[in-house]
Amino acid sequence: MKFLLTSSGICNPSISDALVDLLGKPVAESTALFIPTAVYPFPGGAERAWKAVHGQASIPLSQLGWKSLGMLELTALPTIREENWVPAVREADALLVWGGDVLYLTYWLRQSGLADLLPSLDDTVYVGVSAGSIAVTPYNCDAEFDLEFVPDGSDMAQDADRALGLVDFTLYPHLNHPEMEDTELSNIQKWASGIPVPTYAIDDNTAIKVVDGTVEVISEGDWRLINP
Secondary structure (H helix, E strand, O other): OOEEOOOOOOHHHHHHHHHHHHHHOOOOHHHEEEOHHHHHOOOHHHHHHHHHOOOOOOOOOOOOOOOEEEEEHHHHHHHHOOHHHOOOOOOEEEEEEEOOOOHHHHHHHHOOHHHHHHHOOOOOEEEEEEEEHHOOOOEEEOOHHHHHHHHOOOOHOOOEEEEEOOOOOEEEEEOOOOHHHOHHHHHHHHOOOOOOEEEEEOOOOEEEEEEOOOOEEEEEOOOOEOOO
16 A cells, blocks of 8 residues: 555645655546545534535645545444445545544544555555544554543543554654644654654645655655654
């Protein structure tokens, strides 16, 4: 699988060019499935999901002019036959994984069976936004925050700080975002000091491109690599 891990979607020409390079063809000739699951735990989650899917959010992703765009709701997948959704995933050129609650997203990636399927999708481009990007790394930098949304007694709280580990680094998005105090570089460095793998801190104009384990930073903004 190929990865384009972003803070804020396909928000500048450099990240757009990286997406086309990963797809191997123009977006207008490519098919995608949109995964909004992570946003539902947030207040107003249903409205946020609708805006994201319909391209009315401020983060460019679904409205890029895809040849076709479908929605893949992870919470529904365990209740339907695999033959009714797995072929659609295998045929898609890209999976667009929206932001929100990392813990909730990681839980449903596993419960749905999609997490087990992802490593076999050699030609598919996984495009993550914020939580959608963090979910494929080994560690969840939002674990403490995400636990605020977990119902008491839920088994989601087990290993809340762990994500899927499909790449060998972790990611801290929204570097120095003016509305997110925890994204100051000093706070990220403090968190990363306890993580045994490299951490990329990226702002909203930066993405991480991964092909066959090779990492490339795509940026028109600011980023830092924090080694363990």
